[in-house]
Amino acid sequence: MNDFKTEVRDGMAIDWDVPITMDDGAVLRADVYRPLGEGRYPMLMTHGPYAKGLPFQTGYAFAWNALERDHPEALADSSNKYQAWETPDPEIWTREYGYVCIRVDSRGAGRSPGRIDVLSPRETQDFHDCIEWAGTQSWSNGKVGLTGISYYAMNQWQVAATRPKHLAAICPFEGAADFYRDAVRHGGILCTFWIRWYPVQVSAVQNGLGERGKSNPNTGELIAGPQTEPPEALAARIADLPAEQRAHTLDDDYFRQRTPALENIEVPVLSRGNWGGLGLHLRGNTEGYQRAGSRQKWLEMHGYEHWTEYYTREGRAMMRKFFDHFLKGEDNGWEKTAPVQLNVRHPDRFIKREEQEWPLARTQWTRHYLDASGKTLREVPPGPASAHYRGFSPGITFWTEPQKTELELTGPVAAKLFVSSSTADADLFLTLRAFGPHGREALFTGASDPNNPVAYGWLRASHRKLDAGKSLPYRPYHAHDEAQPLTPGEIYELDIEIWPTSIVLPRGWRLALTVAGQDFDHGLPGPMPRTYGGIEMRGCSLHLHDDPQDRPAEVFDGTITIHSGEDHPLHLLLPVIPA
Known part of the structure; x- marks a missing residue:
């Protein structure tokens, strides 16, 4: 029966x-x-x-x-x-x-x-x-x-x-593949998305809620089981995810047990990612495509909501x-x-294009140097200079000149910074941005935020150690196996991964890089929505890094100094695609 x-x-x-x-x-x-x-x-x-x-x-x-x-x-x-x-x-x-x-x-x-x-x-x-x-x-x-x-x-x-x-x-x-790097600790910094997500989407439907839960309209049955159990019984049958994620600061067994060996995958793969999946729904699709052991695999990248x-x-x-x-x-x-199907992003539309590999073989990896004196992004290294900002602040923005011709950037992005801190650590938040001729920023509908910038990157300075075997020139790969505190005032070289992107800048547009000590906030008034589904939209959706236990002010709200010059060739490595 x-x-x-x-x-x-x-x-x-x-x-x-x-x-x-x-x-x-x-x-x-x-x-x-x-x-x-x-x-x-x-x-x-x-x-x-x-x-x-x-x-x-x-x-x-x-x-x-x-x-x-x-x-x-x-x-x-x-x-x-x-x-x-x-x-x-x-x-x-x-x-x-x-x-x-x-x-x-x-x-x-x-x-x-x-x-x-x-x-x-x-x-x-x-x-x-x-x-x-x-x-x-x-x-x-x-x-x-x-x-x-x-x-x-x-x-x-x-x-x-x-x-x-x-x-x-x-x-x-649109799903992460590396639980540490893609999802929970961006560059070593705790993302509080999971702590907010857990009670809303998981414990809210835990088996045993019974009559305290909802019903399935197609069957009339309770969606969280027929038994209605007391809260203490339910608490004993659910892992304490917030405590676990706060306690595990390095890429240890907790994370390794939850991160697959992509090379072991053999079945055909169609990996579908979102350019606007900043914070969770992007890196896993490109890394998964590149590293999966499958002989038959395809990558498709699109935009719009998640x-x-x-x-x-x-x-x-x-x-x-x-x-x-x-x-x-x-x-x-x-x-x-074609192995790679791209919806190439323009400020006002997407254009479909087939490619044979990722990153694109014809990419012209181009350096733009950060000038700490003039706050510019330039094609030749600047002279010696420095600029500083407070840790918990919007930081400093570096600008290119207006584009003389159309410019396409499609692929991974990386940055090299030389920084010192007044404390034993520093959190670096990098935001790649695009601005029209009249100074208005282009913001894009993303996976879970209607006002995304072009791309994000993050790094906790004490996690600067690279995994040489997995790092690529355009995609630094950090080991996250130990913390190396800073000596206040000493200059450190930091390689920072910025998640892949696609943007075509028309003639007259400018690219900008913001280096900050906190999450990006577009701060726009007027017609751009500030809330979406009851959630405040700052450009990062719920993928914020705002846990005071992970980021105590006495450590991360110090003075960060950016150093440029011949001895400190800090730069942005961009994936320029020839016309």
Whole structure:
């Protein structure tokens, strides 16, 4: 007798709360959406802590309303009754495209009992077990594909590196790959996104909330389990993520256990990133593409909000062609797709372009030197000079002259600075910016902020040590295995990674680099929105570095001095693409 309910509705056979037994005997619960009719079908799976029964429209109304308002065609092909945050819509993928869609509540979340420990080795093993379970079901053709946004992209990198035999292809859409560098500690500085995210998106749907949680409108069942347990019982079954992330300042076992060996990935990869994914949803896609061991891999970079291109018809069509080829075996021409698909960003539009590699082979790596005296970015090294700013301040901005011709920058960016501090450490926040002829800054709709600048980079000066084996001229790679405090007043050479970008500056536009001791704030009044979905938008969304325990004022609010000159050739390395 089945320990779950099956019904036929809206052109699908739906199995609600299917039990999947893990290697340690724990049981997770999944909803399985199957095409009608006998047969064996390919599968798309997501596995995560957001509660499979929580409707997109209810749990994330701010994003749903924006998608409905700005991109109505993305929602026009479905009743949207089964939409869930950052996962595929089964009405489209199951009923129309012929895939089994499987949504699994990860251990301790939603309808699955247990202890929540996000992105942990235990959770990755659970995901592995779910894939192997799906590959042997009577309705399965043995080929599982993984898809999904953000968290559902991050854990794709993780589980693919464990090589489940039934895993056939992955499409990580805007998700970090390195838990330390991409997500939690940018340049060694704690990002408080995860501390804010945890109670809102994870513990809010913890298994055991029962009647204190919401209900699934499609089943009437409580999304966080039938039992209503006291808060102290729930607290005992969830990892203390804020305490863990504050305590682990280096790239130690805590982070290494949550960061996959990308070189171990063998299945075909379609990595889809966002130029505006600053702080979480960008670096993982480019690094994942470059470092994945797969012989068949593709990179696609786009813009707009974090969720938009996952749901648009065009965005779905790309994923469908990829999965149809590798999960259904269709000879649909996917193998002829260029390895790199770029939506090259202009101030007012995107232009699609196919490329053969990343970074682009024809890149002209060009240095612009920072002049501490004139606050300029120039093509030749300046004379000796220095400039200083307070640690907790907007810092100093360096400017190019107006562009005489159109300039395209597409690729990774790096900076070399020579700095001294009045204290034993300093946090460096670098912001690459673009300004029009009349001085107005160009800000872009990003993954989770409507007012992003061009690019960001970060480094804690005591984390300046490089990993020589992984560093590239255009992408410094810091070891983060020890802290090396500064001697106040002594000058130190710092190599700083700035996340990849794409921007075409028209003639007359200026590029600027801000070096500061705090997160960027565009500070614009008037028509530009200051809030979005109830969250204050400063250009960084929730990807802030504002934890007083991590950044005590007595250490990080000192005087930072920037030194330039022949002995201190501080510069910005830019990926110039010839016209």
